Amino acid sequence: MRNPLWKRLPRELVGDIGKYLVIFLFMTATIGFVSGFLVADESMLEAYDESFEKYRIENGNFTLDSQATEEKLEELEQEGVTIYENFYLDEPVDVDLDGTSDGTMRIFKKREEVNLVCLMKGTFPETADEIAIDRMYADNNSLAVGDTITVGGKELKITGLVALSDYSALFSDPGDLMFDSVKFGVSVLTPEGFAAFSDTHMKYCYSWLYEKEPADDTEEKEMADDFLEVLAAKADISGYLPGYLNQAIRFTGDDMGGDKAMVEVLLYILIAIMAFVFAVTTNNTIQKEAAVIGTLRASGYTRRELLLHYISLPILVTILAAVIGNILGYTVFKGIVADMYYGSYSLPTYETRWNAEAFYLTTLVPFVIMAIINVVLIRGKLKISPLRFLRKDLGSTRRSKAVRLPNFKFFNRFRIRILIQNRASYLTLFIGIVFANILLLFGMMMSPLLSHYQEETINNMLAKYQYILSVPDELDVEENSLLGMVQKLLMPSLETENENAEKFCMESLKMIPEKEGKDGESITIYGIEPDSKYVEADFSGLSEKGVLLSDGFQQKYGIKTGDTISLKEPYGSKTYEFQVGGFYDYPGALAFFMPAENFRRLFGKKEAYFNGYFSDEELTDLDDDYVTTTITQDDLTKVSRQLDVSMGEMFQLFNVFSLILFALLIYLLTKLIIEKNASSISMVKILGYKNREIVSLYLVSTTWVVIFSVLASFFFATELIKDIYIFMMSEYSGWLTLYIEPSIYGKMFALGMLVYALVAVLQFRSIKKIPMDEALKNVE
Template identity: 20%
Template sequence: MLNRKLLREWRQLFWQSLLIVVISTIGIGMFIASYKAFLSLEDSYDYTYKKMNFADLQISTTEDPSLEINKIKNIENVGHAEAREIASAAVLIEDKKDLGKIEARVVAIGDNQQINKVQLLQGEYLSERKESILVERHFADAHNINPGDRLTLSGLSDTLTLEVSGIISSPEYLWVAKDRSNVMPSPNEFGVFFVEQDVLNQLGQRISSYDVVIDSDDVEGIKGEVLEVLGKFQVIDVIEKEEHISYELLKMDLKGFQELAYLFPVLFLSISGFIIFILLTRLVDKQRPIIGTLRSLGYSKRQIKWHYLQFSLILSVIGGITGTIVGSFLGGKVYEIYRERIGLPFSVEEDYLYLWLIGIVFSVSIGALAGYFPARKAANLLPVEAMRNSLPTKDSKFYKWLMKRIDRYIKRLPITLIMLIRNMIRNIFRYGLATFGIAISISLVFTTSGLLDSVKYMLNQQFDVVENYDLSVVLQEPIEGEKFKESLLVDGVENTEGVLDIPVTVSVEGKAIQTMLRGMENDQDQYRVFENIKWLNLSSDEIDIPKDGVLISKSVQSKLGIKAGDKILVTSALHKKERLYTVKGIINLPVGSIIIQNLSELNKDFMGSSEPMVNKALMEVSGNKKEIKEQMSEMENVMTVHDNREMRTQLNDFMGLFNIFILVMFIFAIILATSILFSVIFINVVERKNEIATLRAFGYSKNQILRMFAIEHSLIAIISVILGIIFGIEGMLSISLFYNNDMLTFPLYINPISILLTIILFVVVVMIAQLVSQHGVNKINVADAIKVMDR
């Protein structure tokens, strides 16, 4: 009988120890994997930007500044300086004409390019083949384009057929973004190409802007002098490296990756420490007679303390070592997946051995902290007290103070409830710690499910609510609102609405941002405008477009630090006009940034037209999209046709790794929450064996005792769920801040179903835990327990 009891206790100790090792392995493994991937990506980005000499300063103008480039080169602290033309065009793939026209950005480059150098991935460079074209890799991959294929570029007046000489990667387009209002265009509908200036000139009349790109160690020092040289030109934008769309988005993505690499592992390891604390505390209580014997034989407090501290340290070391091995392997895999998705041309991946040291030290520190207090408790036991089977309870001053005030209110309750209340107050530290640990576990479940819900909400809001159209048609030249519907008549188009989009610069108090000014009417259904709910970044009621002001997206508001009622200066370099507007409201737009104005007023302010003009059509279609796009592409004034579904697919791909990461955390969070709840409930039953035996001896049935446990477990679960939801919301808010910028507005949303499922999950866990309690109560032999209590 004794051997069977010892075997059962050792078996329990083994499984609980294994649980600690597994949780430590998960926590350290997550940290090593995510942080190694982050470091590898950061080093690869930095090396790529340095190798390809990414511009430190980029200044866009409406006219060709190439004649002034030598003056800029002579400015002190300017390394290299180059001028180039960037043209908007349409591209037609010769073997895939059914795709129709695709929007193209064509960059002119020279033979001796020193800044923003392109990296050849396939084929050969332009200097070796005349009248050829280089294709950026994202577009080439999407359309399976290879060297030797032929593409046709279309300008405003002429077309030009070129042979693909090579596939390249550009530091400007590691993340392909069209502009700040469209930061994730689908490669199926937007591509970047590079040609020599002489070849671009053959395209004839075209819409172009010009860039001066500069490398310098003192950007702030040279900026004023460069702008002075370019003073006779209309400057559209001044962009430092950190403000470049591609660079900023990649760094934002890395920042979020880095923060997640800290957050979840710390929570996991904290729970691991909590379980170590519970396990060692129970072990010390069970081994009091052994401790008493050792103390009476002359073992010192230090030896006793070290004996129990070793237990937590050994488990933590094992978890730390296995976690670093697993995490290092997974980190390399995550990095390769991420690198392939971004398309980094250069790779820098190291072992980062110091991460191993950090991981092991981190794991051991958590274990040492959790094991110290039970070990100290064991060391401080006096031999006489330790040899006793149970210690007399010493009520704290807090317990006595509180019981004096509530005793008269609870004395009429059943004895089991009185015992429950007194026991919870007497052991308030233990119950508080248990509740906090379970709450942290619940917050992990809540945070991860909430983040998944937020991503889903963001996609639905952007593409099902705000952008309610199927196709958008970009026109080469604006056309009167009454005529554009007739010019775009195609079978299968159910509804067509026009908008006017103008690239603008918005500035206020020294801050500026590039965005899109959109003119539209109030009664439009294809693009709807909703008021933004502060902090949550959710959509409220649909908002009317004012005639005497503008509406701005939350991303623009965040960048400029303004609010409704403030004045903003809106400048159009294309039309060489500027207007001062009052902000009338903040709108919710998850992806991109935009300013909304009344269509008629926008035409008066910038187009100088009394008749509403539009340059973009938003369409609801019921026919075959592919056929409609093909017909539209052949129309004279049509530059390109976009399928809104492609944009959604692109955003889905972008959020794919994020969703996978969060989903894995969600699964681990459920495992942790279940583990800690079981640990607390199981140990709670075991530790109170004498109390249960006493109640049974006084005639209380097993059902009455189990009801007492059920109330206790339910109370812990309710408090834990409430705290867990509060912690979870705070966690969601913290993570959402990593991804909020002037191009992305991350919402704070959780589906009520997710809240319900979280609660149901823990109700199920409590019910199962109650079965564990029942099993423990049924196994208690009253006679044996009373005999042990009498010793």
């Protein structure tokens, strides 16, 4: 026989349509976004993984000081690799044709054998005055096919938008904390167009592919290390980058894989919160229907039948939200997420693929979470005997005593009673507000954090310009010899007539990684001249190996004065030890500062050696052949600039989402409290209390909880964000100082109270609608 209890479900749904509708819409939107995210993420990740074979992405690359001979390349290829020429030029680019540089364009010849190029729009260049540029760089600089830009002083017409397979993330340097798709772009030219440029900025880069692919990351590292040893012995290398350490190639895949786990956890937490809300409201319904349940139990209905009845609507709402959410995920949200990824990475075109795992994770898992939480929380309530149900004695103990309250005013004691009676609802509200404010704080803190970092970096720049020079090898020859005279003739090209420029020494070393297969973080070592006007540091009292650390390094690694730090050569096995003598306020990089004299002694340089200039003015008299890098404000602030471009929309999404969650929880739980106390509200109306007085009794109690929850959430959210931030930054090279703008807490409080005020208005209307005869219906 059909269970007659099922007939009650439609009436319950219609009777409480407001609650079920807002939960359904929220869960549908959440599941839809997560489903779309997982579908787009997995589809793009598969396209990314396939691109290694499809586009023949390199296993690594190395850079030489000069072009290698055919004989040298053939000798190196005996190590089980195939080597391809992949020269490039870094040239200033002017995108708006106003005569000033807008960044750097890295130009390649169109690749035919390795690191192939995906054409996204337009055509590849066919003449020397045409160029195809990276699609994301074009978007960020408002460029389109047909526009003209100036690269290295040459006007070039854009014929196509492309994605270079080895630059899915636009890192100009593998040691950078963040890529830069605003000021740095990559492009391809015809061989004739490439040859038209001077080789002043030429980088003699060679890519290699293994003849036999490594079986795993461990074997790949061993093969790369072995090849490095051979390469270092047979060639003068200025750069070496195995594929597994190439941020421009690997960062995208690692980031997409990490996002997936974060989004799944977010979904399950939200489903769990909704499940608790359902369970609390269902327990309230059980309390209202106690007499009916007692009658049904006495008539022969089992606890199992009643349990299935009361969890049916929450589970049906979850299933319906999951099905519609997945449909929206595959149609609407998938495109939104894909656009977000294309706004951050230079990915090739992808095809949407059916993702069974995404369907399982967004349908079956929410169903299980909803079912388990509701069964656990509701089952205990239904264990009460039929007689106690008939008596409406649903307390945890048969003789529970009322809590004795202090001799407060009547209204205050009444409000405290409401708090005690609805403590389960208020506890759920508190947990939900804490979680919502964690999301809100993360979303609101990032833009001020990036602005603060940018401002802090600019204010603490060592100089407006840092020129890094390529110094000719110091030849161990007599000064009166022919080679000595040649060297002497070369040296003036490294000098500048600008009296405000200051020489310094610089080397780049790496941290020794704690885990096998990981690459150590790049650390810049500065050798500073005495009485420097650019680095006003006190080196007195430092030992011969003593250094001052940038404050970012100290914050990231928790280093203390007196500690010893070991670093290693980037392309060798030699290690150096440094003793921490103090700290220097420099957020622009992870850096060590030491006296130039100690630097030269440590690295075995001659007495007059230097390889850089600090200057607050542009140095125009340096020979371009010896200037390898110029570090300016744009270079030091690329992190904040790129994160704002890539994550700006995501930060706003966090803000909107957390406010919706905040409003939803307050609405549902205040609605529950009013419904639970409908008889009491009706009774006080009979006793002559006005609606405003009743609101002050019931909503003021909730207001206390909301204010307390919001204020307490600031502490919990801040402490948790600190741990999350440190963990997040530990996965990246470099450091952004954690900064939470104090005014954010005021904004969060104001937003929370504004949302609560809007909900309170709705609940005020609900209180007004409760009739006086409600109390008479439940007279026993």
